[in-house]
Amino acid sequence: MLTGVPLAGAERRLVSAPVPPLAVTVIGLALTAGWLLLAVTPEAALTVTGGPGPGLAALHLLTLGVLGMAVVLVVPQILPVVTMVPAPALPVLMPVHLGVAGGAVTLVTGFLSGDSLWMAAGATTVAGGLGLFCLLWARLLWQARHSGMGDLLLANSLALLCLLLIAALGVSLSLDYRTGFLSDSPLEHGALVWAHAILAVHGLMGLLVMGYSTVLIPMLAVAEPQGRRANRPLILLYAAGVLTAAFSAVISADVIGWLGWATALLAVGLFLRGMLTVLKRRLRRSLGPSFWLIRLSWGLWAAGLLAGAGARIGWLSPELAGALLLPGWLLTLLLGILQRIIPFLASMHSVRCCARPAPLPRFENRRQTAALSLAHAGAVLLLTAGIALSSPLLIRGAAGMGLLSGLLLLFFAAGVFTRLLSHRRAVGPRRPRPAPSSPAL
Amino acid sequence: MSSDFFGQTRTGSLLHGEHQSTLAALVELETFTSRRTPPELDETGRAFLLRLYHLIEADVTDHFTFEETNLFPRLSAVGASFMVEMLEAEHEDIRALAQDLRAMIGTFLDDAPVSADHWAQFRTTARDLIDMETFHIQKEEMGLLAALPQVLNEADDAAVAAAHPKHTAG
Numbered sequence: 159m160l161t162g163v164p165l166a167g168a169e170r171r172l173v174s175a176p177v178p179p180l181a182v183t184v185i186g187l188a189l190t191a192g193w194l195l196l197a198v199t200p201e202a203a204l205t206v207t208g209g210p211g212p213g214l215a216a217l218h219l220l221t222l223g224v225l226g227m228a229v230v231l232v233v234p235q236i237l238p239v240v241t242m243v244p245a246p247a248l249p250v251l252m253p254v255h256l257g258v259a260g261g262a263v264t265l266v267t268g269f270l271s272g273d274s275l276w277m278a279a280g281a282t283t284v285a286g287g288l289g290l291f292c293l294l295w296a297r298l299l300w301q302a303r304h305s306g307m308g309d310l311l312l313a314n315s316l317a318l319l320c321l322l323l324i325a326a327l328g329v330s331l332s333l334d335y336r337t338g339f340l341s342d343s344p345l346e347h348g349a350l351v352w353a354h355a356i357l358a359v360h361g362l363m364g365l366l367v368m369g370y371s372t373v374l375i376p377m378l379a380v381a382e383p384q385g386r387r388a389n390r391p392l393i394l395l396y397a398a399g400v401l402t403a404a405f406s407a408v409i410s411a412d413v414i415g416w417l418g419w420a421t422a423l424l425a426v427g428l429f430l431r432g433m434l435t436v437l438k439r440r441l442r443r444s445l446g447p448s449f450w451l452i453r454l455s456w457g458l459w460a461a462g463l464l465a466g467a468g469a470r471i472g473w474l475s476p477e478l479a480g481a482l483l484l485p486g487w488l489l490t491l492l493l494g495i496l497q498r499i500i501p502f503l504a505s506m507h508s509v510r511c512c513a514r515p516a517p518l519p520r521f522e523n524r525r526q527t528a529a530l531s532l533a534h535a536g537a538v539l540l541l542t543a544g545i546a547l548s549s550p551l552l553i554r555g556a557a558g559m560g561l562l563s564g565l566l567l568l569f570f571a572a573g574v575f576t577r578l579l580s581h582r583r584a585v586g587p588r589r590p591r592p593a594p595s596s597p598a599l
Numbered sequence: 600m601s602s603d604f605f606g607q608t609r610t611g612s613l614l615h616g617e618h619q620s621t622l623a624a625l626v627e628l629e630t631f632t633s634r635r636t637p638p639e640l641d642e643t644g645r646a647f648l649l650r651l652y653h654l655i656e657a658d659v660t661d662h663f664t665f666e667e668t669n670l671f672p673r674l675s676a677v678g679a680s681f682m683v684e685m686l687e688a689e690h691e692d693i694r695a696l697a698q699d700l701r702a703m704i705g706t707f708l709d710d711a712p713v714s715a716d717h718w719a720q721f722r723t724t725a726r727d728l729i730d731m732e733t734f735h736i737q738k739e740e741m742g743l744l745a746a747l748p749q750v751l752n753e754a755d756d757a758a759v760a761a762a763h764p765k766h767t768a769g
Contacts, residue, residue, distance in 0.1 A: 169681045380622060380737055441622035442733055443629055505734075509681060515688040519730035 169510050171238040173231075174248035177255070178503050181231040182496070182571045184259045188223025189489075190564030192216045193537070197557035200550040203541065207476050210277065210335070215269035220484055222262035222284060225363060228492050230254050230291050232370065233314070234298070235503065240310060240373050241302035246294045254294070257287015265332075274336040281332035285325045292322055308387035313369025316397045320361030323404075327354040345408065352407035360400045360422060363488050367459075368393055368429055375433055378448065378498050381440035384432060392432075396425035415470070423463050430456050446524060447531040451494030454535060458486035478545045485560070486538050493534050493567065497527040500571055504578045511578075513586040521577055526570045533563035608751055609760040610670070611744040617662050618736045624654050625729045632725045637718035645708060652704045658732075659697045661764040663690045669759045670743065673750045682742050689735045696728045 195216040196203055202213035230251075238245040265280025267273075295318050299311060327350055334340040340347050368389065376383035399421030406415035433456065437449075462483035468474035501521035508516040537560035544552030628651060631638075638644055667690065671683045703721045707713050713721075751759060 377737055377741060380733055441619065441626065443626050506685075509685045509688075515685050517689055517692050517731050518734045519727065522730070 170244040173235050173245045179575050185224050185227045186568035188219045192219035193557045193560030200553035203553045210269045210272050215266045226258050237298050241305035241307050243301040254287050254291045278332045278336045281328050285329045288325045309372045309389045310369045313365045313393050317362050317365035320357045324357045349408050353404045356404040379440040380442040381436045392425045392429045447528040448494045448498045450531050451490050455487050455491035462487050481541050481545050500574050504574045512582045516581040521574045530566040533559050608747045608756045611747045613763050632722045637713035648704050655697045659694045693731050700724050
């Protein structure tokens with residue numbers, strides 16, 4: 159039950175109006191650029207784990223440019239709305255967004271050119287942005303501590319811990335490219351790369367997926383949510399599994415790594431079973447294209463974890479597991495959620511900026527979202543097949559479909575923004591309201 | 600309701616029950632309008648349309664008016680005017696759509712068979728109403744119902760619940 163949370167000033171729970179369109183534009187551009195890079199150099203998808211080059215550049219356009227930007231947009235916006243605390247102000251958010259976006263561009267330039275100075279500068283800039291983000295994230299969690307949203311707060315807190323570890327490892331790895339300082343330590347560069355990847359994909363993103371799914375999936379599907387602490391054991395189990403796997407990667411302890419993997423897989427299985435139960439109890443029959451992607455992403459999460467085991471024992475390439483997890487699970491889920499959240503945010507912002515709010519359905523466009531969903535699903539399918547068969551032709555086809563999905567995302571977001579501006583022009587800007595009258599009873 | 604997600608008040612439980620009924624009717628409406636060609640209105644079809652007519656009327660008059668009279672002023676008084684403005688604007692949009700839909704249902708019931716043009720118009724309006732009402736209910740479940748424990752103490756809750764049409768109708 160919600161207790162002690164102020165209802166006044168709900169408009170302060172929205173981030174400043176320019177933040178969502180700018181962040182979504184960066185996400186769309188990074189997505190388009192990542193696929194474009196792969197279209198130009200399709201063989202790069204087969205050698206991502208081989209160090210700096212177009213493959214690692216495309217990977218970081220996806221992880222930092224798309225997923226990282228999504229995290230620094232979603233957390234400061236959705237967490238305040240759900241837990242009823244004020245959203246961070248624009249002067250605090252802008253350095254975060256500039257650090258992540260600018261650092262990602264610098265880092266990608268470094269990977270493409272092979273210049274370790276650019277890599278170190280990019281990683282340090284991203285780490286600076288993320289460091290500031292960690293502070294505002296921690297502050298939001300502290301302010302929301304009485305909101306009663308147990309699962310959401312737990313998952314966010316653990317994800318924040320993972321982000322701190324990822325940033326520290328990322329900076330160390332980039333500095334090692336420049337100075338080679340790890341060769342004088344007992345730690346191996348390759349082992350730290352694996353720990354970095356496990357914490358980024360499964361730790362940070364996995365925990366965020368778990369936490370926000372407990373709120374967003376029932377909301378979007380119009381379904382009865384689970385209890386606010388129903389997933390607590392699963393979130394803890396999952397985090398324990400991921401941290402164990404990351405630690406085992408650092409110390410190269412194989413048995414401990416398998417234990418962590420099995421623990422995380424069990425937690426994911428049980429969590430997805432819960433999500434399917436929520437969906438079964440939904441009251442809206444037709445869920446639209448967004449849930450094509452959301453359901454697909456759940457299958458790809460499990461498939462990616464299993465493929466990760468296959469890669470561990472050498473049956474499958476790490477690139478295949480990576481394709482199932484990154485463009486597969488995470489990007490599929492993100493695009494499914496974004497096509498519902500972008501109109502939702504536009505509708506919420508219309509209350510703040512227009513004389514009369516615009517209802518959410520006015521911002522939806524089922525044809526565009528269906529095309530976006532199909533293009534992305536096609537890209538994932540072709541990419542997986544292309545990597546499994548080591549076929550640059552299929553990978554190029556995947557990149558073409560992915561490029562289309564990126565452009566469609568930009569087009570869809572621009573359409574929503576344009577409709578918001580048209581609505582504001584039609585009804586006029588918001589004016590102050592008279593003081594409220596007393597309750598009738 | 601098994602979950603504690605939206606908070607618990609008697610008033611909230613009454614509204615939640617009405618939301619469930621409305622959503623169930625919207626699902627039926629979605630199924631009913633899934634055909635592109637006009638249906639032949641048999642006994643079942645006419646009975647459904649008549650039930651829908653009354654349910655829409657109850658939703659936009661009793662349910663909306665109850666919220667606007669008993670809850671929105673309380674929310675505004677504690678500073679939640681942002682939420683109230685949003686919900687009031689949606690009520691207004693839904694009322695207009697509901698009025699159109701009810702007029703069309705009335706025509707269907709009086710002048711069967713349904714023409715292709717009227718059916719196409721009905722489907723479009725029904726789709727708009729389903730989208731609008733579903734989103735509105737989502738928002739009320741997560742915003743309004745979650746906020747009720749903060750604006751209604753136990754005595755207020757009992758008094759407001761007693762003013763609900765469900766209790767005053769008989």
